[in-house]
Each structure stands twice: as C-alpha cells, then as structure tokens.
Amino acid sequence: MATATQTQTVDLAARFPGMVSADTRPGYTGFIVNKDNLIEVATAVRDEFGFDLMTAVTGVDYIAENKMEVVYHAFKTTGGAGLVFKVQVERVDPIEVPSLINIWPGVDFQEREAWDLYGIKFTGHPDLRRILMWEGFEGHPLRKDWKEPFYEEDVKPYKSRWPEGNHTYAEEKNPYRDNLNFPEGFDPEKFTVDKEEDLYLSLERDTAKDVDGSMKTEHIVVNMGPHHPSTHGVLRVAVTLDGETIIGLKPVMGYLHRNHDKIGERNTYLQIIPYTDRLDYFNSMSNNFGYVTTIEKLMKIQVAERAEYIRVIMAELSRVQNHLIFIGMLMNDLGTMYTPSLYAFEERELVLDIFEAVSGTRMMCNYFRFGGVVRDIPDYVLQKIKDLVFERLPAKTDEMERFLNENEVLVARLKGIHVLNAEDAIKYSVTGPVLRATGVPYDLRRADPYSIYDRFDFDVAVRHNGDMMDNYLIRFDEIRQSLRILEQALKQIPQGPINSQKAAYQVRVPAGEAYGRIESPKGELGFYVVSNGKPNPYRYHVRPASFVNLTAVESMCKGSKIADFVALLAMLDIVMGELDR
Amino acid sequence: MYGKGILKGLSVTWKRFWDTYTEDISWMLRGKKRYNTEEGIRHRSSKDTKGIFTVQYPEEQLIVPEEFRYVPFLVYDEGADGKKEVRCTSCGICAKVCPPQCIWIVRTNDPVTNRPVPVPTDFYIDMDICMNCGFCAEYCPFDAIKMDHDFAIASYERNVYNLNKLLKPASYYAGIRPENYAREEEARKAKEAAKAAKAEAAAATS
Amino acid sequence: MDNEKLSLPNYNIPQDIENVVAITTLDRLYNWGRRSSVWPLMFGLACCAIEMIAAQTARYDMARFGMEVMRPTPRQADMMLVSGTVTKKMLPSIIRLYNQMPEPKYVVAMGACASSGGPFKEGYNVVAGIDKFLPVDVYIPGCPPTPQALIAGMIKLQEKIDKESISKVRWYNKEKFDGNYVPMPLLGPDLIDVRRNTEIRDIAAKKTTQESA
Incomplete structure (x- = not known):
C-alpha cells in the first residue's frame, strides 16, 4: 500500500510560536491555531508554504470538552501531503471564527454548511446564509445535543429491535407522528412564511450593475428548479437575467439533504458503507473506496493484494461508465435529446451487469469491506470484464467520438464557452476533470497516490483551454487512461485472499482522526472521520466533489447566456446525492 | 465542409x-x-x-447473476412430516447489523423456565425501509436469512413482512443460488462431521 | 393480447359475423386507452431517478407501455413517479406539482425512500413517506428498484387502472369531487402540515407545560 499518510512536512508551530501549537491528542495530526491569528497563519500557509488548494472545511462538536472545532485541510496542487490546522472555540453562542473566504474563496459553501449544521459564525463571510436547510429551521442539527424527531438512541444498533422487536412504526412514538419537531409553544397559525429575502438580497448585491449596450432593459429574477429537467436532480438556481444574459446567480441547494453526516455518526463503521453508496449514486464503487481507505488509515491495516486490484478495477470501471453518462447527459442538455445518452446507457448497462454479478446490485454495490472486498470475482465475470475492456469499450469510445466530436452544433455550443482559468479553478477549490481541463495536472492517483495506483503506467489527462469543449474532450481522455489502467490491472491481478481481515460485523477503530481522499470521477472525494474508540464514529464528514466544484459556478456564468448555463451544470458533472448528502 | x-x-x-x-x-x-x-x-x-x-x-427477463440481491427472506428446511424447520435462531445479529434498522425480532421464551428458545416468535422486516445492502445475509451465522431474486413485489399497500410472509423453503434458495447453497451445505456437513469426530474422540478418551 | 382483453364481455357473437364485429364495454375501451398512455412527470429526486432513466433507455424501454413521454410540465402528466427521497425542503414543490396535475392522476412511490423514508427515515430533513401527503397508488420496494422492478410496478398500476369504471371514477363525479387538492405545507421551524395546525399547536403547548412542570 502506498503511504497515503505521509508525515507532516511543515512545522507551523515553529514558524508561529505562541500562535500555533501542535495537536498532541493521540491519533490526531496537524496544528491548533489561535482564533485571533487565524487569518495571519492561513495567509502564510497559502503564500509562504504554498498550500494553494483548500479542500475541506468542517466543524466538530466536542461537547464533553465544551469546545467547537473547525478543521481545515489544505493541499498543494503540485501534490504531496496536506496540512491540517484547526481552530478551537468555546462552545457558547455566538460561536465565532474568522472566515477564510478572502484567502481561499473555495471555502464559501463549506463555511456556510458549517454555519448551517453547527452554528459556527464565520465573521467576514459576506453571505452567511443557511445552505442545506431552509432559513428559519430550528437549531443546528449536527450539534451533539440536537435531537431529531425520530431519535431513538445515540448509536445503532437500537435496543428495541431485538429480542422484543414487536413491530412499531417510528411514527407512533413521535408526538407529531411525521418526523416533525416543533419548539415549545409554537403556534402555526401565527407563523409567517419566510419569503427568502436574504437570498434575493444577496442575489441583488452580487448582480453585475453595468451591462453594456445602450438599450435599457429590465432585469428579471428567475428561479430555475428545484423541479427542472436540466438541473440534474433537485438543484435550484436563482438567476437575475438581463434579456438572456445572466448577470447574477445563486445556487440554492439542500433539496436532497438526507442527513448523511448525522446518520453516519449513529451508524457503526460497517453500517456506513451502504450509505456511502447513495452519495454519488453513479459511482457507488468509488464512494466505497474512499470511505474504506479512510477507515483503513485509522485502523492501520493492510489490504489484501488481490483485493487492491479488484478495487482498482471496480473504481476504474465506474469512472468509465460515469464519464460515458456524463457525455450522454451533456448532449441531452445541449438539446440532442436521447440518442447519445441512449448509446451511453447501453455501455453503462454492460458495466452494471458486471457490478451486479460481483456485488449483487447494479447501483448500490456495497462491495468494499475494511481490508478487502466482500467476495471474489468469479472467473466468468473476470472474462466479461476483459471482453469489455479489451474489445468493446475502446471501440465504443471511438465510435462515440466519431459520432459527436465534429458535430458542428456541438462545437458551436462548446468551444470557447465558459472558460475557467487555472488560477480561478484553484482559488475556488475545483478538483477533478474540471480542474484538469484548465491545465492543472492534479490527479490524486498521481498527486497523492492511494491504494496501488503508483504501480500503473498511465498519464494524467490534461487539457489547456478550460472551456466547455476541453471539459468534454477530457472525459474521453480519462476514459482512455482508465482503460489503460484496467488493462494493466487485469493482466497483473494475482490470486490470493480477498480480505486481510476476518469478516466481522463490529470493527475496532482506534481513537484518532483521519482524512482520506480519492479521485472520484467527479473530483476529490474526501472523508473526514474522528473516532473515539467506540463502535461508531464520533464525527463523520464527507467532502463531496460536486458541492465544492459548484462554488465556481457563480463567477463562471456571469455574462453568458442562460442556455449555456444549462450546459455548464452538465459540465460540472454535479450529482445531487453527493452535493446535498 | x-x-x-x-x-x-x-x-x-x-x-x-x-x-x-x-x-x-x-x-x-x-x-x-x-x-x-x-x-x-x-x-x-x-x-x-x-x-x-x-x-x-x-x-422475457434479464438473466440475473447468482449474487443478485433484492429483499431478504428467511429460509426454512422442510422436515420429514412437512413441518417447517425455521433455520433462524433469533440470535439478533441481522437486526444489529442492519444499517437502517428495519429488522424486528421477537425471541421466544420458554413458558416454563422463561429462558430463551432458539426460535423466533415473530420476525418483521419493513421492506419499505430495507436498503437491499445484504448485510443480514452476509453476517448470518446460520444461513437463515438470504437475499431474494424476486423483484416484482410492488403492491398497493405498505410492505411490512412478517415471519409467515418471509419464510421460503430451502429448495427455493437452492434454486436461485445453487453455488452458494452447495458451498454452504458442504461447510455445514464438514462442520457436523468434525463435531461428530470430536464427540467420538471425547467418548474414546473418557 | 390486448384484443382478447378488450373484446367479448360475456356476449356471444353469432359465428357468421365473428370476424366483422367486435364488442367491448365502454369501461374496457376507456381503461385500455388510459393504461396505454400513462405519461409520467419528468421528475427525478434521487438515486431512484437514475434507475427510472435507465428504465426509459434501450434495454428496458418503457415506451413499450406508452410511458416514454416524460413530461416536464405537470399539466400534461398523468402519473407522478416519486423517484427518491422526499425531503422536507423539497416537499412544498412536490405538492405544488401534484396539485397542478390534471385528473386522472396517479402517484407511484418508487423505492424505499418515497414509500416510507427508507434508510434515511430517521433524518431530520426527510419526510417519512410521500403517502403522508399524497394518495399513493403503487408502492415499489427496493433501494433502488431495478428497472425491471419498476416496470413490474407500472404493470401493477395498469392493473389498477383496468379495474376502474368510467361511471365511478372520481374525476367525473361532480358532486363529491374536490379535485384531490392537497394544501401546501409550509417551511417553518419544521415542516408545517397546515391540515394539522390545531394538533401541532396543542402538542406544542402541552410540551411547554410538561417541561415547566
């Protein structure tokens, strides 16, 4: 296994004596920064030490110590280990931490999320609204003392299920029956509905004032979504339009917020695996991969050799099918309804057949376990994979390119539209193919190799214009590289056990924290897990690629046409399950 | 052009x-x-x-692979006189490992001694909560709960299955998962043989 | 197959005109027309939506059932396929869409989440089943249901349509028909179901007295 947990290379404590101290809790890494010096230290982290990519920002509620902690994970786009620094504040409202939005604008959504779910106020954040829940929602749900309506116990398994599990609906236990929780003395008749003034005010504020052209036009605000055929699920965007030109835009999300983090903190480590399937539901194999790598990091266990290869094969197959779907869906949004996506789905079905044969289900595979995978690949399935990888998929990728690449309409719609430059992409913490299309060769399989990716010979796909066309073409490049990896993996796969651990439904995870990340087809998929030695994680956080990539959307689409915005959403390859969790 | x-x-x-x-x-x-x-x-x-x-x-239907899983069911062996011998011992592992906690088991207590008897009195699975993850089947030590291949189970009502509705014969299981069934039977026979040999050895030494 | 189902409602046709005349009931003809052109609302919520799309693609091809015309507007849709987790934040939009659909309209809860909240039931932002608000016609278990399971559910819906009678359906019953209107829930400190305002107020008030006591 590659050393994903490299040692800290930067000593912040020596650079800022008195302001920064090393985190000495057992199992923890990184530095604890004084709240008042955060801006200064963060600026130095970016400028002096070169950590230009701020990937994950999250809160942790240490209720026993009466502390609220904000954890930052910064990385270099040139690769290598990251830098973890934390801020601790007293857990007394108002909890205030300075915002880092001026240093890394990519923290925007993540800080808003921490405000929404933890009630941590980021001072200096220009637009600190709730992001996943709606304005006016009572409480901050991820706090440890906040209980949801169907709360039964702190941790699973619940005692009511066995041995006296007479079936009762959870509805019967809740006073409101329907998963509802109202503050005491609440009177619904006196309640006035929130008109979302904050959203429209912030939209107004960020609207470009000077639009060229002598004709005076009236600006109109349009809400696209949450039920809109082109938003890839239930995303809503509020746009201000000048004619057809977008001059202001705010994404509104949370319409699929399924409380992944909160449920995850109640689950045992094993029980989380099937929930991760439902994050990015196109790539359940990749999600599994990211999660188990993180926990394996915490448990410090080796993965069985054959299982490593199986994992890589599955992850790359899922990347291939994801990118094919991406192309089909992009075409759908550009107006070539159905035909390309039907072709893409045909190949996807064949890949899903493989997933079904090895794991049991088409989409929600639940295939990875700590230390390996559930079951071995049967020989006939291995043959099927070989057939696909060596024969069918390369041919079909070529066919798809022949089918689309030179299509004049497609070129006109994609070339030179929505150009993102490398500097902005890094600034907004964009990762994945979208970042690589701007010319930054940042691929975690190379930059910070995990699993056995360092054994394979492949190139990081890079394109340099950063426009839609490059974003489209880079997907083909990535499919080709994935096929290259698959070919090597299929040739090299050894015989042997598929799990280094004994099958057990309870795993022991030592206390500590870990941030594991993989290159999912959408970008960097990170998992931040804090364990306190109990069977359930103390803090479980997902850093989804789609969510952070969406930060860039606002600046990218200003001045472009609304029809192109639809294509932009497709280009970012967002998936709501991951975006809202 | x-x-x-x-x-x-x-x-x-x-x-x-x-x-x-x-x-x-x-x-x-x-x-x-x-x-x-x-x-x-x-x-x-x-x-x-x-x-x-x-x-x-x-x-026509797609040919599903052996490992295909949909919702869980309970396996029973057909006894000599047609009696259903439920494999489940109500140990509760499936209920504990179930991620959405949709399995509810009532353990049987002996009416005289009030000690638990390894048979479930009732067994509920809320099929409308079940996430088809297959953990119950994976971790069941008695091969008593398995994942079904039957997916055409849409209904006009909410689906909460009780013991009666969950039970399916071992022959059905052998039909949908022949390889798994053969492997498990073999393991079980080996285990019984080992047990018998051990008992014999114990009898011989005493 | 359809012809057999449609014709001969217990009526014997003389042999010499058997090939010329077909007899059916109005109900059968009416239901046959409706069951063969159920247009779903193009409406994807979560993971299940992907399987719904897959069911529309070449391998499963729901067009064989007359269900390929996914209408993005509720005004032209006959069936709402609730495909995925219904969150509290999303619910008002769903109810609005439902209210905008013309009769006859059907609701199919696809997958565990839509039927009962599914694995996410315990979550604070998840509605424990769309049937709390909308009259669900068919529940399809599975997480997510495979495209074939979805089609099996659709066949179940067609069977339901077959059993309806034109003289009894609610949308032609002018006196009793209230349009199946569902009042819009509001987003307050939690989701407010306006039909249950008094109940909510009473329990919330009781909560205060309990806690102060």
Whole structure:
C-alpha cells in the first residue's frame, strides 16, 4: 500500500510560536491555531508554504470538552501531503471564527454548511446564509445535543429491535407522528412564511450593475428548479437575467439533504458503507473506496493484494461508465435529446451487469469491506470484464467520438464557452476533470497516490483551454487512461485472499482522526472521520466533489447566456446525492 | 465542409439501425431464435451485442447473476412430516447489523423456565425501509436469512413482512443460488462431521 | 393480447359475423386507452431517478407501455413517479406539482425512500413517506428498484387502472369531487402540515407545560 499518510512536512508551530501549537491528542495530526491569528497563519500557509488548494472545511462538536472545532485541510496542487490546522472555540453562542473566504474563496459553501449544521459564525463571510436547510429551521442539527424527531438512541444498533422487536412504526412514538419537531409553544397559525429575502438580497448585491449596450432593459429574477429537467436532480438556481444574459446567480441547494453526516455518526463503521453508496449514486464503487481507505488509515491495516486490484478495477470501471453518462447527459442538455445518452446507457448497462454479478446490485454495490472486498470475482465475470475492456469499450469510445466530436452544433455550443482559468479553478477549490481541463495536472492517483495506483503506467489527462469543449474532450481522455489502467490491472491481478481481515460485523477503530481522499470521477472525494474508540464514529464528514466544484459556478456564468448555463451544470458533472448528502 | 460532422454522426446512428436487421437475419439464417430464448438474451447482454438491445420485460427477463440481491427472506428446511424447520435462531445479529434498522425480532421464551428458545416468535422486516445492502445475509451465522431474486413485489399497500410472509423453503434458495447453497451445505456437513469426530474422540478418551 | 382483453364481455357473437364485429364495454375501451398512455412527470429526486432513466433507455424501454413521454410540465402528466427521497425542503414543490396535475392522476412511490423514508427515515430533513401527503397508488420496494422492478410496478398500476369504471371514477363525479387538492405545507421551524395546525399547536403547548412542570 502506498503511504497515503505521509508525515507532516511543515512545522507551523515553529514558524508561529505562541500562535500555533501542535495537536498532541493521540491519533490526531496537524496544528491548533489561535482564533485571533487565524487569518495571519492561513495567509502564510497559502503564500509562504504554498498550500494553494483548500479542500475541506468542517466543524466538530466536542461537547464533553465544551469546545467547537473547525478543521481545515489544505493541499498543494503540485501534490504531496496536506496540512491540517484547526481552530478551537468555546462552545457558547455566538460561536465565532474568522472566515477564510478572502484567502481561499473555495471555502464559501463549506463555511456556510458549517454555519448551517453547527452554528459556527464565520465573521467576514459576506453571505452567511443557511445552505442545506431552509432559513428559519430550528437549531443546528449536527450539534451533539440536537435531537431529531425520530431519535431513538445515540448509536445503532437500537435496543428495541431485538429480542422484543414487536413491530412499531417510528411514527407512533413521535408526538407529531411525521418526523416533525416543533419548539415549545409554537403556534402555526401565527407563523409567517419566510419569503427568502436574504437570498434575493444577496442575489441583488452580487448582480453585475453595468451591462453594456445602450438599450435599457429590465432585469428579471428567475428561479430555475428545484423541479427542472436540466438541473440534474433537485438543484435550484436563482438567476437575475438581463434579456438572456445572466448577470447574477445563486445556487440554492439542500433539496436532497438526507442527513448523511448525522446518520453516519449513529451508524457503526460497517453500517456506513451502504450509505456511502447513495452519495454519488453513479459511482457507488468509488464512494466505497474512499470511505474504506479512510477507515483503513485509522485502523492501520493492510489490504489484501488481490483485493487492491479488484478495487482498482471496480473504481476504474465506474469512472468509465460515469464519464460515458456524463457525455450522454451533456448532449441531452445541449438539446440532442436521447440518442447519445441512449448509446451511453447501453455501455453503462454492460458495466452494471458486471457490478451486479460481483456485488449483487447494479447501483448500490456495497462491495468494499475494511481490508478487502466482500467476495471474489468469479472467473466468468473476470472474462466479461476483459471482453469489455479489451474489445468493446475502446471501440465504443471511438465510435462515440466519431459520432459527436465534429458535430458542428456541438462545437458551436462548446468551444470557447465558459472558460475557467487555472488560477480561478484553484482559488475556488475545483478538483477533478474540471480542474484538469484548465491545465492543472492534479490527479490524486498521481498527486497523492492511494491504494496501488503508483504501480500503473498511465498519464494524467490534461487539457489547456478550460472551456466547455476541453471539459468534454477530457472525459474521453480519462476514459482512455482508465482503460489503460484496467488493462494493466487485469493482466497483473494475482490470486490470493480477498480480505486481510476476518469478516466481522463490529470493527475496532482506534481513537484518532483521519482524512482520506480519492479521485472520484467527479473530483476529490474526501472523508473526514474522528473516532473515539467506540463502535461508531464520533464525527463523520464527507467532502463531496460536486458541492465544492459548484462554488465556481457563480463567477463562471456571469455574462453568458442562460442556455449555456444549462450546459455548464452538465459540465460540472454535479450529482445531487453527493452535493446535498 | 459544413455539415460533415453531422453526417458522420448520422452514419453512426444509421449503422446501429442497420445492425438490428442484419443481426436478425443472421440469427434467422443460422436457425436460431434471437428473442424469448436464453441464448438470445445472453447474447444481447454480452460484448457482442449489436443493434437491438431491448429485453422485453414481462415477456422475457434479464438473466440475473447468482449474487443478485433484492429483499431478504428467511429460509426454512422442510422436515420429514412437512413441518417447517425455521433455520433462524433469533440470535439478533441481522437486526444489529442492519444499517437502517428495519429488522424486528421477537425471541421466544420458554413458558416454563422463561429462558430463551432458539426460535423466533415473530420476525418483521419493513421492506419499505430495507436498503437491499445484504448485510443480514452476509453476517448470518446460520444461513437463515438470504437475499431474494424476486423483484416484482410492488403492491398497493405498505410492505411490512412478517415471519409467515418471509419464510421460503430451502429448495427455493437452492434454486436461485445453487453455488452458494452447495458451498454452504458442504461447510455445514464438514462442520457436523468434525463435531461428530470430536464427540467420538471425547467418548474414546473418557 | 390486448384484443382478447378488450373484446367479448360475456356476449356471444353469432359465428357468421365473428370476424366483422367486435364488442367491448365502454369501461374496457376507456381503461385500455388510459393504461396505454400513462405519461409520467419528468421528475427525478434521487438515486431512484437514475434507475427510472435507465428504465426509459434501450434495454428496458418503457415506451413499450406508452410511458416514454416524460413530461416536464405537470399539466400534461398523468402519473407522478416519486423517484427518491422526499425531503422536507423539497416537499412544498412536490405538492405544488401534484396539485397542478390534471385528473386522472396517479402517484407511484418508487423505492424505499418515497414509500416510507427508507434508510434515511430517521433524518431530520426527510419526510417519512410521500403517502403522508399524497394518495399513493403503487408502492415499489427496493433501494433502488431495478428497472425491471419498476416496470413490474407500472404493470401493477395498469392493473389498477383496468379495474376502474368510467361511471365511478372520481374525476367525473361532480358532486363529491374536490379535485384531490392537497394544501401546501409550509417551511417553518419544521415542516408545517397546515391540515394539522390545531394538533401541532396543542402538542406544542402541552410540551411547554410538561417541561415547566
């Protein structure tokens, strides 16, 4: 296994004596920064030490110590280990931490999320609204003392299920029956509905004032979504339009917020695996991969050799099918309804057949376990994979390119539209193919190799214009590289056990924290897990690629046409399950 | 030339259209049936599939792999006099490992001694909560709960299954998962043989 | 197959005109027309939506059932396929869409989440089943249901349509028909179901007295 947990290379404590101290809790890494010096230290982290990519920002509620902690994970786009620094504040409202939005604008959504779910106020954040829940929602749900309506116990398994599990609906236990929780003395008749003034005010504020052209036009605000055929699920965007030109835009999300983090903190480590399937539901194999790598990091266990290869094969197959779907869906949004996506789905079905044969289900595979995978690949399935990888998929990728690449309409719609430059992409913490299309060769399989990716010979796909066309073409490049990896993996796969651990439904995870990340087809998929030695994680956080990539959307689409915005959403390859969790 | 790309793309589509009929004709010439036969469906799901890709669900069905899983069911062995011998011992591992906690088990207590008896009095699975993860089947030490292949279970009501509805015979299980069944039977026989040998050895030493 | 189902409602046709005349009931003809052109609302919520799309693609091809015309506007849709987790934040939009659909309209709860909240039931932002608000016609278990399971559910819906009678359906019953209107829930400190305002107020008030006591 590659050393994903490299040692800290930067000593912040020596650079800022008195302001920064090393985190000495057992199992923890990184530095604890004084709240008042955060801006200064963060600026130095970016400028002096070169950590230009701020990937994950999250809160942790240490209720026993009466502390609220904000954890930052910064990385270099040139690769290598990251830098973890934390801020601790007293857990007394108002909890205030300075915002880092001026240093890394990519923290925007993540800080808003921490405000929404933890009630941590980021001072200096220009637009600190709730992001996943709606304005006016009572409480901050991820706090440890906040209980949801169907709360039964702190941790699973619940005692009511066995041995006296007479079936009762959870509805019967809740006073409101329907998963509802109202503050005491609440009177619904006196309640006035929130008109979302904050959203429209912030939209107004960020609207470009000077639009060229002598004709005076009236600006109109349009809400696209949450039920809109082109938003890839239930995303809503509020746009201000000048004619057809977008001059202001705010994404509104949370319409699929399924409380992944909160449920995850109640689950045992094993029980989380099937929930991760439902994050990015196109790539359940990749999600599994990211999660188990993180926990394996915490448990410090080796993965069985054959299982490593199986994992890589599955992850790359899922990347291939994801990118094919991406192309089909992009075409759908550009107006070539159905035909390309039907072709893409045909190949996807064949890949899903493989997933079904090895794991049991088409989409929600639940295939990875700590230390390996559930079951071995049967020989006939291995043959099927070989057939696909060596024969069918390369041919079909070529066919798809022949089918689309030179299509004049497609070129006109994609070339030179929505150009993102490398500097902005890094600034907004964009990762994945979208970042690589701007010319930054940042691929975690190379930059910070995990699993056995360092054994394979492949190139990081890079394109340099950063426009839609490059974003489209880079997907083909990535499919080709994935096929290259698959070919090597299929040739090299050894015989042997598929799990280094004994099958057990309870795993022991030592206390500590870990941030594991993989290159999912959408970008960097990170998992931040804090364990306190109990069977359930103390803090479980997902850093989804789609969510952070969406930060860039606002600046990218200003001045472009609304029809192109639809294509932009497709280009970012967002998936709501991951975006809202 | 403007429009060349579009024509090229259309030729790909045309080829697909054409393939359907050439394929049909070639199957016909070989005297084989392409539709409604296992061979035909398998061919349509293989790398060589060309042209039409549709498997016309209720008339023909995709051939599901052995590991396919949908919702759980409980296995019982048919006793000599047709009695249902439920394999489940109500140990509760499935209820503990279930991620959405949708399994509810009532353990039987002996009416006289009030000690637990290894048979469930009742067993509920809320199929509308079940996330088909297969953990229950994976971690059951008695091979008592397994994942079903039957997916056509849509209904007009909420689906909460009780013990009666969950029980399916071991022969059914052997039918849908022959390899797993054979492997488990073998393991069980080996275990029993080992047990017997151990008992014999113990008897011999004493 | 359809012809057999449609014709001969217990009526014997003389042999000499058997090939010329077909007899059916109005109900059968009416239901046959409706069951063969159920247009779903193009409406994807979560993971299940992907399987719904897959069911529309070449391999499963729901067009064989007359269900390929996914209408993005509720005004033209007959069936709402609730495909995925219904969150509290999303619910008002769903109810609005439902209210905008013309009769006859059907609701199919696809997958565990839509039926009962599914694995996410315990979550604070998840509605424990769309049937709390909308009249669900068919529940399809599975997480997510495979495209074939979805089609099996659709066949179940067609069977339901077959059993309806034109003289009894609610949308032609002018006196009793209230349009199946569902009042819009509001987003307050939690989701407010306006039909249950008094109940909510009473329990919330009781909560205060309990806690102060």
